[in-house]
Every structure is written in C-alpha cells, then in structure tokens.
Amino acid sequence: MQKPFNLSNLARLLAVAAALPILAGCGALPATPSAERDFVLAVIPDTQNMLDYRHQQAEGFKFDANDLFVGQMRYLADNARSAGGKVAFVAAVGDVWQHQTATMETDHAARGHRAVPNPYFSVELEVTPKAKTVEMPAALAGYRLLDGRVPFGVAPGNHDYDAMWADARFPPVPPQELGKLMAAHPQTPVESRPDLIGMLHIGGLDNFRSIFGADSGFFKGKDWYVASYHGGADSAQIFSAGGYSFLHLALEMQPGDDVLAWAADVMAAHPGLPTIVTTHDYLNGAGERHGNPIVDLKRLDDRHNDAEDLWQKLIRRHDQIFLVLCGHQRGQAMRVDANGAGHQVVQILADYQDRGQSAIEAGVPPGLRGRPVPIGDGWLRLMHFDFAAAVPSVQVKTYSPHYRRYSGETSDYAKWYKALEQPALSDGEFFAADDYRFTLPDFRERFGPPR
Template sequence: MAEPAPQRFTIAVIPDTQNYVDFTHQRAEGFAFDARDLMDQQLQFVADNSVSRGGDIVFATAVGDVWQHPIIDIDPDHAARGFRPRPAPAGAGVAAWADGVRNVEIPAATAAYDRIDGVLPFSVVSGNHDYDGQWWDEQWPQDLTAPPGDLRRLGMIHIGGLTAFTQAFGATSKYFKDRPWYVASHDDGADSAQVFEAGGYRFLHIGLQMAPSDASLKWAETVIHAHPGLPTLITTHDFIDKTGQRRAHPVVDLNALDPFDNSAQGVWDKLISRNPQIFMVLSGHHNGQAFRTDLNRQGGAVYQLLSDYQDRNQTALDTGLAPGRAPGIGDGWLRLMIFDMGGDVPTVRVRTYSTYYGVYASDQAEYARRYKPNEQPQMTDDGFVAADDFVIRLEDFRARFGPGAHEAGR
C-alpha cells in the first residue's frame, strides 16, 4: 500500500464472501483446506492497511452474501402472507444446513469482521444468501430435468427474514452500537448509514438491504436530507450485472416475486436518480465485474461498479482438485478504490487485489487465463485485465460538492 497522503485515500470493497465461510468448504467436512482462512486474510489486510495503523484505507464496505445457507424454511412474515416453501434441491435441506450456518458460517464471518472492529468505519449489507429463509416459489417450480448449467432448473428463489443478519450486523451489534460514525439505521440495521472523513471531504455512505422496499428507499432519502451536501455512496447487493445492465439475476428476481421489493431499476428511479448527492453505487451478486456511468436527473454523474469474485476456484485447483470438482471460493480478490483528490479533476483508481496470492490483477500473468473464460469470455485478455484496473475521472465532483478543505484554504 502507498504511504498515506492528505488528499489520497482508499475505500476497500469486500465482495461476496459466502464461499469462504460455507461450512462444506472447511477441513472438518473433508474439504482440502479451511476456506474461512481466506476471508480472515482479507479482513486482516484491510485492518493492517487502515489509516489507524498507518495505511490509507479509510472505509470498508461489504456488498453482501456474507454467508451461504438459510436457517429456516420460510420466515413468519412471508408465511403469514400466504407464501409456501417448496422442497430444497437434490436431497439437501434447511435441517441439514442450519447447524452448519449457526456453528460454522456465521461464527467464521463474525470472527473475520472482528479483525476490523474498532479499526475503521465499515458497512455490511445483506445479500440473498444472508436471509433466514430461501425457498423456491411454487409459481416457478424447479425443473431438475433441465441440463446442468441451465438456470431454469433452479426455478425462482424467494428470500425472507433478516433475524440472523441483524443479530450479527444490525444497529445494536457489537460492531455498530454507539459508534459515532454509524449515524442512522432502519429495519433493525438491515439498512444503515455511516459517515467518514477523507481527502478534505466528509462522506456519507448508505447500505441498503437486498431488493429494498419503498420504506427502505424513503428512509435513505431522509438520511441524505439530514446530511445535506455530503458526497454519498450507496452499497447494495444486487444492482448491475456483469454486462453493466441494471437487471436482476434470472433466479433471484425478487421484484418479480414480491411487489414489496424494488428491482435495481426501481432503486435507480426512486432514490438514486433523484438525489444529486449520490455519486457512486457499489454492488455484488453477479459473478464478474462491470462499470457504467449514468447521469442523474440534475445531470450529475453516478458511477456504478460490480465487484464479485465468488466463483474463482484457483485456490481449490491448487490443492489438486480436478476442474469439475473444484468449487468457487473467491481466491482472496477484493476491490481497492484509491481516491486522489489532489489534482484539478479528482480521480479514483479501481484496482483488484488478491490477499491470498498477494498480487494485483494487472500484475498476475495468469489472470485472464484463469478467470476470463468463466466471467467475461467475450473480452480480450487485455480488456479483461483492464476491467479490474482502471481510472474514473470525477469530472463534476468539485462543482457538486465544493473545493474540499484542502483547496478551500488556498
């Protein structure tokens, strides 16, 4: 990491970690190694390179899917509304998973986050895998006769209940209770807001639960109005896919299943496009990486980034597992958003770094060969590497948010 500088700082983006803590990916279940160790490495890297320890990471945000499996068939709220769960696929079931979630997955996740607790401000949002219940909606039943790889075989997955998530990462959890930078919450902390200072500016960050309801979006708008003029970032689990479209995953299109939920386009229309303080949106969920820029209703740029490396399986292949038997783990890759507010036009260099291999994507000779075929096969090798190492020019940032503390005193 670079030496700290007053106008230069880094935001760490922690992609989906579900495969690291998956209880079936640990030695106790006969796996080749403890995948949870890779998540520990990621969070330790963030801690070691935080401002409080001499680095330049000022904030960390996790895009959701912290753990892997559900703990109940269906949450009480959806059951009361008439939803009914269908059986889980191929003999698996919640009864077989719940102990693994409670005894392995959630403890592994919180043990990793203990490494940054009290070290720097951070946010964790829920992904679809973090909900108490996941079930297959009976209107779109599973088709187990479909060929492998055909997403139709999974039907449509619905989710509900965030009791376990808010116990671990809610407003009253040990991570956020009474922290001065944790400034607001909604729905027991399923939605939350944080502030941090860096580069001469005070920033607002809002974390939104998966497919947020109108109530969540209205709450977020009140938080923005309570912090006028602050450059604002949003993190939510599902926003853009790997083609850069605001389009739901075909298996987890929650807006198609429940009118209480908002699609990514709904979040854009109802919250992001109408609030000019929002300049960046970070998300995961879709395996791969993408970047797009759109103008809000006032003509300001909104930079949207997908960062999700959960299906990368080189660490499993390294143990000697055959390609068809080596599950996705994540290989330690995370995103580092390096802000430089010192030039005439502020910039963000987006880099992708593996805390397991200790290398940036652009410096790993095998990077495109290892990961492009599964993530972005249509790209050239150079284009694939460039998608994980590029610069965003914040052309209108100062016009929208002022000169910043450093420039104002000149």
Template sequence: MSMKKVLLLLSAFVGASQYAVHAGEGQFTVAVIPDTQYYTDFRHQTDAGFPFDARELFFDQMRYIAANAQSAGGDIAFATALGDVWQHPSERMPAEYAAKGYKHIESFLTSLPQIHPDERVKTIEMPTARQGYELIAGKLPFSVVPGNHDYDANWADSRYVPGQKPEFPFGMLAYGGLKNWASVFGAQTPFFKDKRWYVASYKEGVDSAQIFEAGGYRFLHIGLEMAPADDVLQWAESVIKRYPGVPTIISTHDHLNPAGERRPISAVDFHAVDPSHNNPEAVWEKFLSKNDQIFLMLSAHQYGQSRRVDLNQYGHKVYQIMSDYQGRRQSFVNAAPGRSNEQETVGDGWMRLMKFDLSGPKPHIQVQTISTYFKSTASKLPTYAVFYKAAEKPKASDADFIAADEFTLDLDDFTSRFASARVKDAKKGK
C-alpha cells in the same frame, strides 16, 4: 516446487508491494469486499474434508484492511462489504411469509447444498463472519449489507414451477427473515453500537448509514438491503437530507449484472415474488437518480465485474460498479490438484481497492482488484487471464479482461458538485 512456480510467486509478491501505499494529501482508499460466502461456508474447512480452511482467505482480507487502515498508518479510510457474508439459511420459510400465504415447493434450486437450511450456519459460519470483522473493528468505519444467502430462509415460490416458463427454467427463489443478520451486524451489536461514525439505521440495522472524513471531504455511506422496498428508500432519502451537500456512496448486494444492466438474476428476483420490493431499475428511478448527492453505487451478487455511468435527473454522473469473485477456484486447484475436476469455487482472496485522489484539478478514482491469496493486483499477476477469463469473459482479449478490473473513474464534476462538503482537517476513521 518448480522454478516456474517460484518465479510466479516472486512476481506476485513484488506486485503486492505496489498496492500497499500511504495516503498523500487528498488521497485515500475505500476497500470493497464482495461475497465471502464460500470462505465462511462450513463445507469449505478442513474439518469437512476441504483441502484447506477457506476461512483463512477471508481472514487474510480483513487483516490486510486492518494493516492498511488510516489508523495504522495506511490509506484505507472506509470498508464496505457487499453481502452474502455467509452461505446457508437456517430455515426454509419464515413464519411471517407463511402467514401471508406464500407456499414452498421443492425444486432444483432448493436441492443445491448452499440453499438447503443447516444449523451449522449458526455454529460455524456466523461465528466465522463475526471473527473476521472483529479484525477490523475499531480500526476504521465500515458497513456490511445482507445478501440473499444471509437471510434466515430461502424457499422456492410455488407460483414459479420450474420449466413452466422459458425465463424461469429453475423456478424462483425467495428469501426472508434477518434475525440471524441482526444478531451479528445489527445496530445494537458491538460492531456499531455507540460508534460516532454509525449515524443511522433502519429495521434493526439491516439498512444503515455511516459518515467518514477523508481526502479533505466528508462522505456519507448508506448500506441497503437487497431489493429494498419503498419504505427503505424513503428512510435512506431522509438520511441524505440530514447531510445536505455531502457526497454519498450507496452499497447493496444486487444492482448490476455482468453485462452492466440493472437486471437481477431471473431465479433470484424478489420483486417478482413480492412486488413491494424494488428491482434494480426501480431503485434507480425512485432513488438513485433523484438524489443528487449520490455519485457512486457498489454491488456484487452476480459473478464477474461490470460498470456503467448514468446521468441523474440533475445531469450529474452516477458511477455504478459491480464486482463478485466467488466463482474463482484457483486456490482449490492449487491445494488439491488431484481433485481439480471438482467444481468447488472459493474466491481466491480477490477484492477491490478504490483509490481516491481529490488533490488536483482532475479528481479521480483508481480501481484496483487485489488478491490477498496471490499477494498481487490483477494487472501484476502474470496468469490472471489464464486463470479466470474463460469462465468470466471468454470473448474478451487478455488486456480487456484485465481492464475490467483495473481502471480509472474520472470524477470531473466532483470538486464543483461537492464544494460545500470540504473539511479543513480530514479526521481519520475512529
């Protein structure tokens, strides 16, 4: 190994020590796990000819969370995973959608290897996902929501012929069926059954709610399926009403795009296929803006990172944050430099730590983006912009690119807004 590589690795290792800290009074961390589909993908393991087992990057993320959970003496009070846990569907179209008259056509999208149905999702990818979450089970409360890749089926809707309209050059993908999902992350699985912090579920656990206490407050978290229909939003609102005054975090797979707009990818807009499903803007209008307890919305799905703040109907801030690192591939380049012309993406172990500090007169969240592969935060990795800026934000300066992943949210109205949710003794996750 060259001296230059040694120095880079040493710098990354030093940076790693700065994001593993113990919580002070009023301080705690929420771990945010974006799309892990390329880690669990059966094509990205050595058995399939990949240069390393990508699942190990996923396992390292989960080991980090377990080692830094409050129950282990760390500061992570809760973890939320934002969907696309695995990669492949197991069927082309669910019977219930065929019965409704939906028809499938072959298109460029359905020819993609990550879209084509494969039974190895059941024998490799789903067991890998289960194994990963077993590493944090019993260590802290957590939530997992389904992304479009986690559905049983993906098909190309026959009403959207590729090239027929400029806005649909590749056609339109639809997704449906969550039997596979419920078998791993449903309400009756060992992950959640009889857990005191798992307080509500809908549709067998496709949508779910958790309670945790940290930083002197009680928090409610609700995980929603992608493009939730009105009945899902009504269920979520009923859960909020059961916990009046409790600060509420929402997680879903798709909400913001990389420009910070509430807009889905044109080729994966389930509202266009089935109008009973709400697009992100409708979710804002019907649900987020109308429920004053919601202060934070987390999503992934679309490559990159973005954020926005909007006032709800009560004049209070709702922070909306998107992060998705599945398009990153430096780990592949490092492992197989002779194959660097291939477009294999993995994720490089990047995820988010949202470090709350509610102890002083200015409550805030410090957002850090960390990699368990590089053992560093974004701001401490000297080559961060070199590795990723060109593909994600080519027009940004290096400083601005890093600032999109390392920033502070000022919760200036949190103390007055949620005074009734204070608890005398914050219990650590069980």
C-alpha cells in the same frame, strides 16, 4: 450460489465506457500520493464460499477456506488509516455467509408464500445449524479484525437472510426434461431460465442483525454509525477522508419503498455530503441494471424494488449520490449515467465468489460441470481516491492477500478466471475490467473544494 450472467452487450458497453471522458486508462497507484488528499475505499465482494462450512478441513476439505477471508480482513486492518495505511472505509456488498437456518420465516408464511422442492439448488437451499455454529462465527471473527480500526458498512445479500426457498409459483421442471427443453434454446444459460429451474425467494434478517445489527458491538455507540432501519438491516455511516465527509448507505437486497424513503430522509439529515450506496444486487456482468432472474424478488413480492426501480426512485433523484457498489452477479462491470441534475453516477459491480484457483492448487477435485470448487481466492476491490489534482480521480485495483499481488501483476489472471466469468472479452479487456482509472469531473461542482 451460482449466478447467471449475460455478455451479449459487454463488448459494446466497454467500448462506450472507453470513449467516456471519465476513463483515463490503467496504471499503478501513485507512488507518492498527496498528503491528506487521498484515501482508499475497500470493497469486500461476496465472501459466502470462503465461509461455507463445507469448505473447511472439519468437513474434509483440503484446507480452511475461511483463512482466505481472515486474510482479507487482516490485510484491511493492517492497511487502515489507524494503522498508518490508506484504507478509510470498508464497504461489504453482502452474501457474507452461505447457508440459512429456516425454510421460510413467519412473515412470508403468514402472507401465503409456499415452498416447493428444487433439485437444482440443493446446496443453496440447505437449512443447517452450521450456519450458526460455523459460518456466522467465522464472519464475526473476521469483522472483529476491523473493529476499532476502520469504519465499515455491510449490506445483506440473499444468503444472509434467515430463509431462502424455491417459490411454488415457479416450480422446476423434472431433471429428465431439462435437457430437452434447453435444447430448443442452446445459447441461453440455464441459470437465466426461472421458467425451467425455478425461482428463489428470501425472508428474515434476524441472523444478519445478530452480527451486524444497530445494537451490535460493531456499531452501537460509534459516532460514525449515524442511522439505521429495520434494526440495522439498512444502515448509514459517515467517514471523513481526502478533505471531505462521505455518507455511506448500506441497503438490503432489492429494497422496498419504505427503505428508499428512509434513505432519502438520511440524506436530507446530512445535506451536501457526497454519498455512496452499497446494495447486493444491482448490475449484471454486462453492466446492465438487471437483477439475477433466479432471485427476482419484485416478481415474487411487490414489496421489493428491482435495480431499475432503485435507480429511478432513489439514485437519479438525489444529487448527493455519486457512486453505487454491488456484487451478487458473477463478474466485473462499470457504467456511468447522468442523474436528474445532469451529474454523473458511477455504478460498479465486483463479484469474485466463484473463483477457485486456490482450490485447484490445493488438489481439490473439480466440482459442478467440471468447474473449480468456488471459494473466491481472496480477491478484494481497492478504490484509491485522489483529490489533489484539479479533477479528482479514482484508481480501481483488485488485490488478493492470498496471492499477495494485484490482478494486473498476475500473469495467469485471465487464464484462471476469464472463461468462467466473461469469456467474450479479450485477455486485455479482462485485465482492464479489474484495473482502471476514472475521473470525477463534476465532483467539486457538486460538493465544493476539499477542506
């Protein structure tokens, strides 16, 4: 799904971030990391376009884009600690696959929600059996490469829900009128105008649970899978690395109050553990806690909480939470805020789904608005935690198993991607957004020394 982005405050946010003591510049991963005091947390951004059935040779595409996804998973498995590498945990931010199997599931239909046709989201709203026959089996096969090699948690994204529909309360304007209405606001991206192109709602997680539910082969009986809610739509894992045990919470998209209460109970059951929260939609490309306005679930259904609600109701109230990971909105961003106890919480966005350089290189003609056909190019986030020094640090790197190199080693990186994702940045700023180090100055005050 094409995501809106807002770059108006990005330069200012980058400047503020650069002045914070948390940042310590860019650089390569340590050549000789200290034994048992370092590890890698891998983050899988939205993979939907790699698994999209339309992007496979069986549909006439130049190559099987899901090979990019398999390459990601094989790389993580080969570099897991169980294989002699450094990857101790894998967090997936959602939008694993692309398509749905229903227009609307029964719960929303029973509560009076109605769908309307929407010409602007014909791809996103396609209901197809190929979600189950092509996309979900590819996801299952990829994650099986991690099974037994490294613990992982997956947060569902909007495309992982059983149904996604254009909500009747925000009907789209006719295409012949759109240009005239947009002319009045030429600087406003059309993707941020739900009053013109409509708004999408989602419902049902049976498909997601069939792959990633609490009773799935991935998690049932695993000692590191410690809790679940809604059958595994929300889940909790514990992994030990770097001298600490970490709690990871994978939360559904824009979760309701009941999910937040469950998350609080899980933390209470595991007091003192440094906690990472992964959820799909939290930061935008400008580093603001603003969700995608086209998929603003709270506006459509008061059972949901938006990003600021999630911060106020859960994250800032629980001092165990020190890191938040998300995707959904195109681009890269980082922000740091003090929680209610005065301790820092690092919040990071990474979403590479719309990248299409590998499609260009394969001879795939441009798609919508002359842009490359989006397939993601296999980019991953690798967060290298080092607890050997007096002040712990985290080196953030971005790596593509397809290109077999880091973003900082890719001379054309900004040329390939900056114009689509964050055109207001200089090339140097764009490189820095995917290759930087930050420190955790209050980590040991909160969680004690490594063991």
